[in-house]
Structure formats: C-alpha cells, structure tokens
Amino acid sequence: xxxxxxxxxxxxxxxxxxxxxTLVESTLPKDIKLAQEVLDKVLPHTGNSLRIxxxxxxxxxxxxxxxxxxxxxxxxxxxxxxxTVDPSSQYSKGSILGDKTRMGKLSHNALAYIRPSAxxxxxxxxGQKTRxxxxxxxxxxxxxxxxxxxxxxxxETVVHDMVDFFLLLLLxxxxxxxxxxxxxxxxxxxxxxINKAEGENESNALKTKHDFEQAFRLFQxxxxxxxxxxxxxxxxTEMGIADIWDYIQQYKSLTQLxxxxxxxxxxxxxxxxxxxxxxxxxxxxxxxxxxxxxLPAIEQEVLQGRQAxxxxxxxxxxxxxxxxxNDPTR
Numbered sequence: 001x002x003x004x005x006x007x008x009x010x011x012x013x014x015x016x017x018x019x020x021x022t023l024v025e026s027t028l029p030k031d032i033k034l035a036q037e038v039l040d041k042v043l044p045h046t047g048n049s050l051r052i053x054x055x056x057x058x059x060x061x062x063x064x065x066x067x068x069x070x071x072x073x074x075x076x077x078x079x080x081x082x083x084t085v086d087p088s089s090q091y092s093k094g095s096i097l098g099d100k101t102r103m104g105k106l107s108h109n110a111l112a113y114i115r116p117s118a119x120x121x122x123x124x125x126x127g128q129k130t131r132x133x134x135x136x137x138x139x140x141x142x143x144x145x146x147x148x149x150x151x152x153x154x155x156e157t158v159v160h161d162m163v164d165f166f167l168l169l170l171l172x173x174x175x176x177x178x179x180x181x182x183x184x185x186x187x188x189x190x191x192x193x194i195n196k197a198e199g200e201n202e203s204n205a206l207k208t209k210h211d212f213e214q215a216f217r218l219f220q221x222x223x224x225x226x227x228x229x230x231x232x233x234x235x236x237t238e239m240g241i242a243d244i245w246d247y248i249q250q251y252k253s254l255t256q257l258x259x260x261x262x263x264x265x266x267x268x269x270x271x272x273x274x275x276x277x278x279x280x281x282x283x284x285x286x287x288x289x290x291x292x293x294x295l296p297a298i299e300q301e302v303l304q305g306r307q308a309x310x311x312x313x314x315x316x317x318x319x320x321x322x323x324x325x326n327d328p329t330r
Contacts, residue, residue, distance in 0.1 A: 001034065006041045012079075012141045014113055021115055024132045039132060042139035047265070049081075049138045050252055053159040055149040055185075056169030061195045062148055065169060065235035067103040072241050073144050074111040081137035082106070082114045083130060084148040113142060131162050131272055160188045161271050164261060165248055170194045170212075172204035186212075187219055190228055190251055193244060197232035205232040224260040226251050288320045 005023070008016025024035040056062050066082060073080045082103070106112050115133060130147060137145055149159045160166050168189040186192075192212055197205030212230045222228065229247055233240030255261040285291060298316060301307035307315075 002037045002041060005034075005038045009038075009042055009136060009140050010045060017113065017136060017140050018115065020136055021117075021129070021133050024136065025117065025129045035132070039135060042136065046135045046138040049134075049143055049145045050165070050248070051134060051145045051147065051163040052165045052167060052248065053147045053149065053163035054167045054169065055159060056195075057171075060169045060171050061235050062169060063103055065193070065195055065233075066146055066148055067106045068235040068238050068241045069244065070103070070106045070112055070146065071109065072238075072245055074106075074109050076245075078111070078144050079142045080109075080112045080144045080146065081140075081142035082112065082146045082148065083133050083137070084114065084116045085130065113137065113140075130159075134162065161268055164255075164264065165190050165251055167191050167193060167244075167248075170208065172197060172201040172208050174208050174212075186215070190224075190226060191244065191247055192228065192230045193240075194230070194232045195235055198234040198237050198239065202232075224251075224255050224264075225258055226254055285316075285320060291316055291320050294319055 005016060005020050009020055020035075020038060023031050023038070026032065026035070054062060054066060063084075066084075070080050070082060103114060107114050115137075117130070117133070134145055134147070147159055147163055166188050168185060168191070170192055172194055174194070194205045194208050194212075209230050209232055216228060216230065219228075231240055231244060231247070233244060235241065252261065255264070286295075294316065298307070298312050302309050302312050
C-alpha cells in the first residue's frame with residue numbers, strides 16, 4: 001500500500017497525488033499512520049521547489065492573478081502546483097472549494113496541478129495539512145508551488161512560515177486604508193502587487209503605490225537583505241505579470257547567494273516541529289478520559305463566574321495524566 005502511494009507520487013501521477021493529499025488530510029488513526037509512512041519515504045525527494053505564498057483580501061482578484069501568473073510560469077516549462085484554501089463554515093464545517101472553476105484555463109494546463117482544501121478550524125488562512133501537501137507536490141516533481149490563502153486577517157501570517165516568497169495583493173485605493181492594514185503583514189511581504197490597475201483604476205493604483213512606498217521607508221531592513229517591492233499589475237490584461245515573476249527570480253537568486261534561503265527553510269522546519277508538538281499535546285489532553293469527564297462541570301463553573309479560568313485550567317492539568325507529572329508550576 002505504501003509503495004503504491006510512493007511510486008505514484010514519484011511518477012507524477014496526479015490522481016495518486018490527490019489521493020495521497022486526501023489521505024494526509026484524514027483524521028482516521030489508520031490513515032494518519034499510513035500518511036506518515038508515505039511522507040517518510042518521499043522526503044528525500046522534497047525541498048526542490050520555489051514556494052510562493054499569495055494572499056489578499058476577498059475581492060482583490062487572487063484567483064485571476066494566480067491563473068495569470070501560473071500560466072506565465074508554465075510558459076517557462078516549469079511544473080506548477082497550486083494549493084488553494086477555501087474558508088469553512090463554522091456550522092456545517094463544509095467548504096465550496098470553487099477554485100478550479102475560477103481558474104478554468106490553468107486547471108486544464110498539463111503542467112499545472114490545482115488542489116483546493118478547506119481551512120477547517122485552522123487559523124492562518126491555510127489548511128491543517130498544507131505543509132504536508134507542499135512536500136507531496138515537491139516529491140511529484142512540481143518546481144513551483146503557490147499557496148493561496150483564505151484572505152488577509154489577524155492570523156493570516158501563518159502562511160509566511162511555510163513559503164520562500166510572500167506576495168500581498170492589494171486593490172487600487174488601499175492606500176487610503178493604510179492605517180487599517182496589519183503592519184505585520186506588510187513587514188513580511190516580499191512584494192506588494194496592486195492588482196486591477198487597468199482603465200480608470202490605473203491612476204488610483206499609482207497613487208496607492210506611492211502611499212505604500214512612503215510607508216515602507218519606516219520599516220527596518222529585512223534579514224534577507226531584499227528590499228520589498230511595490231508594483232502595479234492587472235491580472236485581467238496580464239500587465240506586469242512577467243515582471244512580477246522576474247522579481248521573484250531575483251529574490252530567489254539573492255537569498256540563495258547570501259544563504260538566507262536555506263536558513264529560512266531550516267527555521268521553518270523547526271517551527272513546524274514545535275507546532276505539531278503543541279497540536280498533538282492539545283489533542284491528547286482533550287482526549288484524556290479524566291479530562292473529558294470533568295470538563296463539562298468545570299466549564300459551567302467558569303461560565304457562571306464561580307471559578308477563574310486560570311484556576312480551572314490548572315485543575316484540569318492536575319487531573320490529567322501524563323501532564324500533571326510534568327507540570328512546571330507544581
């Protein structure tokens with residue numbers, strides 16, 4: 001079974017790749033174990049792509065932009081994987097997953113692979129298994145990977161910790177809302193692209209570009225020694241798309257030369273490790289039988305104001321094994 005998955009991925013079989021990503025996204029214990037074995041087997045074949053995060057508020061034209069840039073990338077004879085994340089309903093937990101219909105031309109491109117996933121309850125605009133999906137796409141031979149996020153929000157910056165290049169899309173006129181845009185997102189952006197800069201929007205886009213150039217003068221120099229760029233473009237007319245790809249290549253060359261590219265990848269792997277530890281510890285904690293039995297009553301105590309949250313949390317930890325043996329506050 002493991003061999004079938006591995007052989008399919010290494011032979012760039014899109015059906016097997018999709019099947020494996022579905023396996024990785026599964027929460028069934030038997031699937032989790034199988035997925036880990038597959039990932040261990042394909043790991044030596046990963047790490048050879050350029051990972052690009054693309055984010056922006058809803059309505060900025062992310063899908064149209066990704067299709068335009070993606071078609072340009074495949075014209076360079078490069079294999080492209082697009083991992084898109086759609087917001088999930090907090091009620092039904094479902095997701096529309098309509099990215100393939102919004103990228104009709106790219107979805108039929110033989111050099112492209114589009115995989116939509118639901119965000120679920122994960123913060124950061126990405127799916128729970130986006131990092132694993134990146135590795136699987138790399139093992140399948142995809143040389144460029146786009147990670148499209150749900151949209152700019154308070155926790156959107158999680159995607160920054162799993163890509164090499166972070167691209168923020170803006171609308172003409174966004175300069176008027178500069179104060180409302182999270183500074184953290186701006187500081188992490190390697191390139192700001194002001195989309196829809198066609199027709200009557202062109203002059204407004206140039207004004208927005210000027211506003212952000214002024215704001216960027218206040219930022220400290222990035223560790224990568226790359227000076228973030230602010231450009232105007234139109235995904236609809238493909239104006240500026242080729243230039244954006246050239247800038248991404250310049251960033252890659254610079255950061256590989258000064259060593260930042262590899263250092264960043266290594267740090268991202270460590271961050272991923274600690275994130276998984278936290279996730280699995282929390283999951284194990286709430287699955288603990290003693291905790292599950294005591295939790296409803298303790299929650300009621302907190303809800304009704306009879307117990308402070310801090311003491312309630314301590315009580316839950318104290319009744320949990322193995323957590324109480326290693327509680328540093330004891």
